[in-house]
Amino acid sequence: MNKHVVIIGAGAVGAMSAVHALRAGHRVTILEPETPGGEQASSYGNAGWLSSHSVIPPSEPGLWKKVPGFLLDPLGPLAIRWTYLPQVFPWLLRYMASGATRERVTVTARALRTLLADAPALHRELAEQAGVAHLIDDQGLLHVYPSRADFEAEGLAWEVRRSVGVHWQELSADELRLREPELHERYQFGVFVGEAGHCRSPGAYVAALVAHAVAGGAVSVQGRAIDFRIETGRLRAVCTDGAEIPCDAAVIAAGARSKALANKAGDRVALESERGYHVMIARPEGSPRTPMKVSDCAAVATLTEAGLSVAGQVEIASFDAAPNWRRAEILRDHALNIFPALPRDLPASRVRYWMGRRPSTPDGLPCIGRASASRDIIHAFGHGHVGLVGSARTGRLVGQLLSEQEPEISLEPFEARRFA
Ligand SMILES: Cc1cc2nc3c(=O)[nH]c(=O)nc-3n(C[C@H](O)[C@H](O)[C@H](O)COP(=O)(O)OP(=O)(O)OC[C@H]3O[C@@H](n4cnc5c(N)ncnc54)[C@H](O)[C@@H]3O)c2cc1C
Known part of the structure; x- marks a missing residue:
């Protein structure tokens, strides 16, 4: 039907x-209060990694030992607004617990791998259809370390990645230098993951997909x-800040704002906005040839259409708290240290900062599946650090659920009811 x-x-x-609902033959209305792919969305300014190997949850064994050091380090990758701590404390406890043992990390990794495998190919296919194939690159991603010992310190994560089928190539200092001549020579060891890819402009990509859906018949409504x-378990309409929209089905894909809607659909979910920042440096004098995660700054450097993006930081704060741009300046300072050719007196006119809100669950797994109050409402949120890469298969799963088909992967690990 x-x-x-x-x-x-x-x-x-x-x-x-939206693209997959249309493909499945449904009539689609896209409801969005702001510009599709605009700066309000986490999808706008993320690092663009299509990292099918990003299967490790943000919390890992032993993290609790490192947290005090991170919090005391003003340049560190993690910050908490203390006034928000009482509210977020239960989420933080679950976050730590979910990565507390190797077994738990492995369970998450297995589930995430099913969602992320083949992501670069899935994105390429959609980008081609939307006429923006040039935005997708599937030439691999790099992780760079000061030394092999620093790589080995992350041994558990890489062993778990191997156990779920991720392969990589290790690069000596000379090999790394040949590949990345503009990288600071402090970095002496690299890991190249050939199966991964990246998106050159995530905001433009999302806007193009929405335009493609609209060209295919979707109606875009601002609201x-x-x-x-919901009447006797069946969805009759979505209520908006304007008129009601009568419909047969709805998909909750409101990112970090999804919690209240999931609640209305019968599911109490543990969802927080885990903020991140980027600095964008126009016309950079130094940049990576392959997008790279720089281990000692926990930041990702990518050459995008708009310039050099260095993204990262985790800041736990309430949804509406003002951005702390110092977190983005830290990323700018990292950029200067990673690529020595960048001038120390970088003019402010070439630097832009952005803050985004990752929709994060404590176990690092999104919520994908039917809602408790009505099977006509489908959850598709909570992708945390992997929402761009994970969006391609999530869209396919949504299309399959809407058409009453068996989902192509098990949705059990992604059930919203796991938080009940
Ligand atoms: C610094 C940073 C770097 C990142 N790097 C990567 C990366 O390299 N790779 C990766 O895969 N992921 C990355 N992520 C995570 C990724 O950006 C998110 O997981 C992903 O964008 C989430 O997509 P989404 O569509 O669920 O939410 P969003 O992109 O936030 O979109 C939600 C949309 O819903 C709208 N909305 C909100 N409330 C309502 C409502 N009530 N009704 C209608 N519409 C509503 C919003 O306006 C918004 O447009 C990064 C995130 C950050 C912050």
């Missing part, structure tokens, strides 16, 4: 869901979903 589907939110996950009208 062809349905009228309302997709709530036009970030990467909503855009992919904010606030509730659902």
Whole structure:
């Protein structure tokens, strides 16, 4: 049966869901209060990694020992707004617990691998269809370390990656120098993951996917979903800040804003906005040839269409708290240290900062599947650090659920009810 589907939110996950709902033959309305792919969305300014190997949850064994040091280091990768601590404390405890043992990390990695495998190819296919194939690169990603010992210190993560089928090539200092002549010589060891890829402009990519959906018949409506009208378990309409939209199905893809909507759909989920920042340096004098994660700064450097992006940082704060741009300046300082050719007196006119909110669950797994209050409402949120790479298969899964087909991977690990 062809349905009228309302997709709530036009970030990467909503855009992919819209494309796949259309492919499955449904009538689609995309509901978004702001510009699809705009700066409000986490999908706009992320690092663009299509890292099918990003299967390790953010919390790992022993993290709790490192947290005090991170928090005391003003340049460190983690910050908490203390006024928000009482509210977020239960989430933080679950976050730490979910990565506390190797077994738990492995369970998460196995589930994430099913979601992320083949992601670069899935993105390339969609980008071609949307006429923006040039935005997708599938030439691999790099991790760089000061020394082999620093790589070995992350041994558990790499062993778990290997156990789920990730392969990589290790690079000596000379090999790394040949590949990355502009990288600071402090970095003496590299890991190249050939199966991965990246997106050159995530915001432009999402906007193009939404435009492609609209060209294919989707209707774009400006507005904010606030509730659902459900009668005897069947969805009748999405209630918005304007008029109700009558429909047969809805997809909650509102990123870090999804918690309240999931609640209305019968599921209490542990979802927090885990903020991150980027600095964008226009016309950079130094940059990576292959996008790279720089281990000692926990930052990702990527040459994008707009310039050199250095993204990272985890800041736990309430959704509406003002950005702390010092966190982005830290990333700018990292950029200067990673690529020595960048001038110390970088003019402010060439530097832009951005803050985004990762929609994060404590176990590092998104919520994908049917809602408790009505099987017509589909959850598609909570992708945390892997929402761009994971959006392609999530869109396919949404299409399959809407069409009452068996999902191509097990959705059990992604059930929202796991937080009940
Ligand atoms: C610094 C940083 C770097 C990152 N790097 C990467 C990376 O390299 N690779 C990767 O895969 N992921 C990365 N991520 C994570 C990734 O950006 C997110 O997981 C992903 O963008 C989430 O997509 P989304 O569509 O769920 O949410 P969003 O992109 O946030 O989109 C949600 C949309 O819903 C809309 N919305 C909100 N409320 C409502 C409502 N009530 N009704 C209707 N619409 C609503 C919003 O306006 C928004 O447009 C990074 C994140 C950050 C912050």
